[in-house]
Amino acid sequence: MTDRPIEDYAVIGDTCTTALVARDGSIDWLCWPCHDSPAVFLRLLDAEKGGACDILLDSLRETRRRYRPGTTILETTFVTATGRLTLTDVMPLHPLDAVPDEGPDGLPHGRILRLAACETGTVTGRFRVRPTFDYARDGAVLVPEAGGTVLCRRLSAPEGVRVAASVPLTITGDRVEAAFALRAGEGATLVLAHREDDDGAVDQAEASLSATERYWEEWSGRCTYDGPHRDDVLRSALVLKLLTHAPSGGIIAAATTSLPEAVPGTRNFDYRYVWMRDASFTVTAFVNLGYLREAAEFLRFLRNADHSRGRDLKLMYGITGCVPEEEILDHLRGWRGVAPVRIGNAASGQHQYDIYGEFLVALHAFLDAVDYDPPVKVNDHLAEVLGHLTDHVIRCRHAPDHGIWELRDETRQILHTKGMLWVALDRAVQIAQAIDVASPERVAEWRRIAAEIRAEYHEKGWNSQVGAYTQAYGSDDLDAAILRTVLFGAFDARSPRVAATLEAVSAGLGDGDLIYRYRNADGFEHPEATFAACAFWRVGCLALAGRTQEAEPLFARLLARGNDLGLFAEEIDAGTGEQRGNVPQGFTHMAIINHAVRLDRARRHGQARTDEPCPWAAGA
Known part of the structure; x- marks a missing residue:
């Protein structure tokens, strides 16, 4: 079996975890x-050793798929030589009778439902389940149970997966199979359950599907964006919701680990953690669409994860604890043989000072959206949090760091970081102007230091020989991250130097509509693909410069780069158009949301200034 393209995958989930479903219906x-x-299941990272749950149909000829509108419910239609069958995949998430002020807004069941319905003719085939526990490091024992279910239990631990079906189950070696022969109007259901006390409840599958559809339709109905790209924006919002962890309020960066950013190469990383930067971007995207509860839930996560109230803000958090040490799983070959497969992330120990700006942008956007009347638990200790964060900014203003791209070589005086330090103090001042959380003397100090930081990076960040603002002080290297600082108002989008930088980045880092993050040496042997979010940042810079006639068609062309379901990974191979990196990637989908909103507001209300405090102008 060969590895499927990354763009072949759809995502389903229940705000606790996600599953990736290939175009042929295999959960990999x-x-x-x-x-x-x-x-x-991790066939995604090793086609031979990794387990999966697939559907095998006789005489298959054609496959097409879609999400039910406004939901994460996936429908895959298979046309065979004898009939047509639709497979519906969903992870149940039921509405609550009453949504609490904090905590999950739905009830996940820890199941996957697979409902196959024959629509015309006859269809024969089978479901096949092969779990490979603990990244295929642990064996499985398959135990038949009373009532026809099968428990797939880990060899060295009590956890497992229970398999139930509306048709008889059989055990063949390390697999559980459920064969079916269906006529028009008939169906077969497979249920995978994680909880040990869950019997699968096949007879409740249809009712559970309906309840889940109701949950997602109600959630989608609260989206406030009604512009020309609503379908793309809503799909991106649904992706971001799937990347939340409802019990804790955390927001992960992507659903996978070790999908390569370079082929060949070793740029394979684990993104299943809560990056302060990425989560802050997501908060801003949620605010831009009216999803204030999701934004407040991340503040709940941070309140519980960081008991220091901003004094010891981390770059990265685990969902329920620390980020594990980076580990290489050398028994797995990797997607298309591109190793290594990593779990954990060594970047958790880096210094990346831009995170103070990222978080304060998100906090400011949330407070502005609730008219500076936040929930009590958000307002509690706000002055203390703001004081600690601004203290961080002032202390590290002259320090080098690894920056937004998490460069794994030496630290530098990175321009994007300096711009975000100014942004941090700027947003702190705006918050203090609206809420009495700092003395006039303290606010005056923030203004003064912000002005000094801004003057310094304008002077030291400009490279007259290159004719552009560059990656770091004294550097000749271009960096697409400079475009983000323009979006936050750290630079004037209409200034000649910014215009020159935009042209230099487009020419030096661009490949058609796509843009590389940078091209300088970074400690890795092989160059990566283009970074999808960077291309959307160019859209935002064009819009802020008043060049919306260029920005709007570029935005539309970039949206067409997604897969058939509108999903994006982290990067795009400029030569082949194939997606690269972990998927679905929150970073890309939040860029889609924020720039759709930016373009829509510019279209409706005219060109906005970058110094406006409203959330839509702050999103990246």
Whole structure:
């Protein structure tokens, strides 16, 4: 079996974890019970050793798929030589009778439902389940149970997966199979359950599907964006919701680990953790669409994860604890043989000072959206949090760091970081102007230091020989991250130097509509693909410069780069158009949301200034 293209995958989930479903209906990736739990299915990273849950149909000719509108419910239609069958995949998430002020807004069941319905003719085939526990490091024992279910239990631990079906189950070696022969109007259901006390309840599958559809339709109905790209924006919002962890309020960066950013190469990383930067971007995207509860839930996560109230803000958090040490799983070959497969992330120990700006942008956007009347638990200790964060900014203003791209070589005086330090103090001042959380003397100090930081990076960040602002002080290297600082107002989008930088980045880092993050040496042997979010940042810079006639068609062309379901990974191979990196990637989908909103507001209300405090102008 060959590895499927990354763009072949759809995502389903229940706000605790996600599963990736290939175009042919194979579930090739599932970590249970949480996003960062060990994988149960991981054919995605090793076609031979990794387990899966697939559907095998006789005489298959054609496949097409879609999401039910406004939901994460996946429908895959298979046309065979004798009939047509639709497979519906869903992870149940039921509405609550009453949504609490904090905590999950739905009830996940820890299941996957697979409902196959024959629509015309006759269809024969079978479901096949092969779990490979703990990233295929642990064996499985398959135990038939009374009532016809099969428990797939880990060899060295009590956890497992229970398989139930509406047709008889058989055990063949390390697999559970459920064969079916269906006529028009008939169906077969497969249920995978994680909880040991869950019997699968096949007879409740249809009712559970309906309840889940109701949950997602109600959630989608609260989206406030009604512009021309609503379908793309809503799909991106649904992706971001799937990347949340409802029990904790955390937001992970992506659903997978070790999908390569370079082929060949070794740029394979684990993104199933809560990056302060990425989560802050997501908060801003949620705010831009009216999803204030999701934004407040991340503040709940941070309140519980960081008991220091901003004094010891981390770059990265685990969903329910620390980020594990980076480990290489050398028994797995990797997607298309591109190793290594990593779990954990060594970047958690880096210094990346831009995170103070990222978080304060998100906090400011949330407070502005609730008219500076936040929930009590958000307002509690706000002055203390703001004081600690601004103290961080002032202390590290002259320090080098690894920056937004997490460069694994030496630290530098990175321009993007300096711009975000200014942004941090700027947003702190705006918050203090609206809420009495700092003395006039303290606010005056923030203004003064912000002005000094801004003057310094304008002077030291400009490279007259290159004719552009560059990656770091004294550097000749271009960096697409400079475009983000323009979006946040750290530079004037209409200034000649910014215009020159935009042209230099487009020419030096661009490949058609796509853009590389940078091209300088970074400690890795092989160059990566283009970074999808960077291309959307160019859209935002064009819009802020008043060049919306260029920005709007570029935005539309970039949206067409997604897969058939509108999903994006982290990067795009400029030569082949194939997606690269972990998928679905929150970073890309939040860029889609924020720039759709930016373009829509510019279209409706005219060109906005970058110094406006409203959330839509702050999103990246």
